[in-house]
Amino acid sequence: MVTKGKGSGMPTTRSETLAKQLKSVIPWGSSTCSKAAKLTPDEPGVIVRGKGCRVWDADGREYIDYRNSLGPVTLGYCYPATDQAIRAQLDNGIIFGHPHPLEGDVAELLCEVIPCAERARFLKTGGEAIAACFRVARYHTGRDHIVQIGYNGWVNSLAGGGRTLPGQLAESTPAGIPVALSSLHHSMPWNAKDAIADLFAACGDQIAALAVASDYKTADLGKDFYPFLREITEQHGTVLIFDEIVTGFRLAVGGVQEYWGVTPDLAVFAKGVANGMPLSVYLGKAEIMEKLDKAIVSSTYGGETLSLASAKACINTYLNEGVIPHLWSRGKRLSDGLNRLFRNHSVPMIACGMDCAPYIDCLPEAPAALRERFARACYRNGVSFYNVAYINFSHQDADIDETLERVETGLREIASA
Numbered sequence: 001m002v003t004k005g006k007g008s009g010m011p012t013t014r015s016e017t018l019a020k021q022l023k024s025v026i027p028w029g030s031s032t033c034s035k036a037a038k039l040t041p042d043e044p045g046v047i048v049r050g051k052g053c054r055v056w057d058a059d060g061r062e063y064i065d066y067r068n069s070l071g072p073v074t075l076g077y078c079y080p081a082t083d084q085a086i087r088a089q090l091d092n093g094i095i096f097g098h099p100h101p102l103e104g105d106v107a108e109l110l111c112e113v114i115p116c117a118e119r120a121r122f123l124k125t126g127g128e129a130i131a132a133c134f135r136v137a138r139y140h141t142g143r144d145h146i147v148q149i150g151y152n153g154w155v156n157s158l159a160g161g162g163r164t165l166p167g168q169l170a171e172s173t174p175a176g177i178p179v180a181l182s183s184l185h186h187s188m189p190w191n192a193k194d195a196i197a198d199l200f201a202a203c204g205d206q207i208a209a210l211a212v213a214s215d216y217k218t219a220d221l222g223k224d225f226y227p228f229l230r231e232i233t234e235q236h237g238t239v240l241i242f243d244e245i246v247t248g249f250r251l252a253v254g255g256v257q258e259y260w261g262v263t264p265d266l267a268v269f270a271k272g273v274a275n276g277m278p279l280s281v282y283l284g285k286a287e288i289m290e291k292l293d294k295a296i297v298s299s300t301y302g303g304e305t306l307s308l309a310s311a312k313a314c315i316n317t318y319l320n321e322g323v324i325p326h327l328w329s330r331g332k333r334l335s336d337g338l339n340r341l342f343r344n345h346s347v348p349m350i351a352c353g354m355d356c357a358p359y360i361d362c363l364p365e366a367p368a369a370l371r372e373r374f375a376r377a378c379y380r381n382g383v384s385f386y387n388v389a390y391i392n393f394s395h396q397d398a399d400i401d402e403t404l405e406r407v408e409t410g411l412r413e414i415a416s417a
């Protein structure tokens, strides 16, 4: 039994003590802003272990996990096929002074399964892979301006009013960004067709690239929005880049481009590619990618073999084990179940968006404190949600049903508080 330190300000759990230590030496208390625990002692301050779809904190409390490292763990923690591939490669070395054959194997596999991919290349994070696309697009077009829809990683959070984090907008020029650089980046809202058409009408001949990451709540609008973006970028000679960092290997193996049948010029994949190992991919038309001969992008760790071994095993699992239908059907079971609970308990919340990544939100009439109360109640009962519920291949029907039972207990606690 874990004693809660509520009210005393003194940490009473090991998890809280460790979270306090993190805060004392690391700004935000975490190297990833969205991972820092804000709701201790209900929220785990640290996670020390994961298996399948469950994680454990430093006090041994178990959570059915839908954060999944904020997306990358798509097959599950300690998934046998990827872990075995990593272990086998570890015995032969991690990284070398020349390319390893795995680099070619994984690039070839990606060119087979991603519609826009004729050439592929590797980096470590999603943000830097998008930055690589911007560089090559600028060189390819001889233009400087970039349009961004959605969050494309911290290195690219340059536009005034743009996203500095997935759920956070900069008011003006983001802190730490030179105004001259910021003025080349334009942030546009999801599905804002008229505003985007106006921008292209005003300065389309200066726009090198438009990068778009799907909205979660209204992802279905992509059906018309992606074709619109394809058409307008084609008209103006702008490179169209799909940020598939969340959508790739989730909506479909080939991401939104396969799902909506719209082929961009370049695309970036990261979170879904290697079941949690740090690997990002930028890929696309050979005509543009070959211009990397002059628009230089190079990083020591791009061809690191443990991540590539995991990616090869992971992509083959997607292709052979029916992962994508599993993510959709288990996500639907969760989404339907949550909406039933919200209705039955008169809680003004909703699970919406695509079933493969349900978005959990408060309705407009909800009291301001409901989001936090719900999150705390879920943590207390052993469910770890993010605003997007990242279903993985290890979530089985029984795990979803147990999640719903735990959430229902949490909703009863909220009602009786």
Ligand SMILES: Cc1ncc(COP(=O)(O)O)c(C=O)c1O
Pocket (backbone or CB within 6 Å): 070, 124, 125, 126, 127, 128, 150, 151, 152, 153, 154, 166, 213, 243, 245, 246, 270
């Ligand atoms: C849609 C999207 N694009 C880009 C990024 C940045 O990826 P990374 O954190 O690997 O740099 C993220 C990360 O959350 C993301 O969700």
